[in-house]
Amino acid sequence: MESGSQSEGLGAFGWWLVAVSQALGMSMVVLTGVWMGQYHGGFSWDGSAHQFNIHPFCMVLGLFLYGDGVLVYRVFRNESKRPVKMLHALIHVMSMIIFLIGIVAVFGFHSSNKIPDMYSLHSWCGLATFIGFCIQWLMGFGFFLFPVASAWLRAWYLPLHKFFGVLMFALMTMSCLLGITEKLLFALPSTYSKFLPEGVLANCLGVLLLLFAALLGYLVTREEYRRPPNPEEEPLSVHFKTLNEEAASPRGSLTSP
Numbered sequence: 001m002e003s004g005s006q007s008e009g010l011g012a013f014g015w016w017l018v019a020v021s022q023a024l025g026m027s028m029v030v031l032t033g034v035w036m037g038q039y040h041g042g043f044s045w046d047g048s049a050h051q052f053n054i055h056p057f058c059m060v061l062g063l064f065l066y067g068d069g070v071l072v073y074r075v076f077r078n079e080s081k082r083p084v085k086m087l088h089a090l091i092h093v094m095s096m097i098i099f100l101i102g103i104v105a106v107f108g109f110h111s112s113n114k115i116p117d118m119y120s121l122h123s124w125c126g127l128a129t130f131i132g133f134c135i136q137w138l139m140g141f142g143f144f145l146f147p148v149a150s151a152w153l154r155a156w157y158l159p160l161h162k163f164f165g166v167l168m169f170a171l172m173t174m175s176c177l178l179g180i181t182e183k184l185l186f187a188l189p190s191t192y193s194k195f196l197p198e199g200v201l202a203n204c205l206g207v208l209l210l211l212f213a214a215l216l217g218y219l220v221t222r223e224e225y226r227r228p229p230n231p232e233e234e235p236l237s238v239h240f241k242t243l244n245e246e247a248a249s250p251r252g253s254l255t256s257p
């Protein structure tokens with residue numbers, strides 16, 4: 001059996017990559033918990049600095065979930081599309097809710113402590129990314145899960161949805177990296193350069209985030225890991241092909257004169 005062929009599973013190497021991505025994702029979440037728990041006193045929802053700590057934890061967990069939501073199309077590449085689409089949308093809803101809790105936590109912390117809102121590059125990029133993610137989810141829901149659009153429109157939108165999905169993932173990763181740097185500059189204003197354990201731990205978290213993003217990017221862009229054509233999806237693609245050919249040929253004729 002040849003691994004990595006379009007009609008088979010991911011292959012041994014692909015599964016290894018998926019396993020490594022999950023190990024990286026879990027390590028990111030654990031490391032964020034340890035950072036906020038050990039060095040910043042843990043979590044609570046009381047307007048104190050402990051409420052702030054919920055923010056990074058939720059954002060990193062949300063990013064991990066978002067990545068997994070994208071990965072379901074590769075991991076379940078031979079399953080029928082509808083349940084996979086539903087799982088993709090469900091995981092992304094969970095990720096969105098977790099992001100929202102993290103954002104509400106930091107806004108609440110700012111307002112309890114009279115800290116101005118939205119002054120940093122991190123907050124601008126972060127909020128823009130979150131809004132982009134919500135729009136992307138709503139569009140995906142409308143076009144693909146509860147289709148209000150014609151087959152033609154869906155086929156037109158699919159490449160855009162894929163592009164913006166990857167873009168959102170890249171922007172989320174970047175927002176996390178900006179947030180980590182900003183937090184370190186607040187927490188260790190004069191000692192960051194001294195290689196203290198907190199600084200090294202948070203830098204390692206940033207490296208894990210980058211490795212997770214790189215691995216995920218590889219898994220979702222490699223041609224051999226894409227979903228093979230599925231008979232269940234044939235009628236739609238045939239219908240669309242016919243529409244295209246009709247549009248391309250004069251007077252809607254399918255054959256050349």
Ligand code: HEM
Nearest residue numbers: 056059107110117118120123126127172175176179180183
């Ligand atoms: C996708 C990921 C993230 C998004 C969308 C995001 C979003 C935001 C937003 C919108 C604010 C502004 C809150 C306000 O002005 O009241 C903020 C603040 C903050 N975030 Fe994040 N964040 C993310 C990840 C992180 C991470 C991983 C950290 C790491 C510690 C972090 C650290 C901070 C800090 C220190 C602030 C307070 C200072 C500021 O307003 O910039 N963020 N974040």
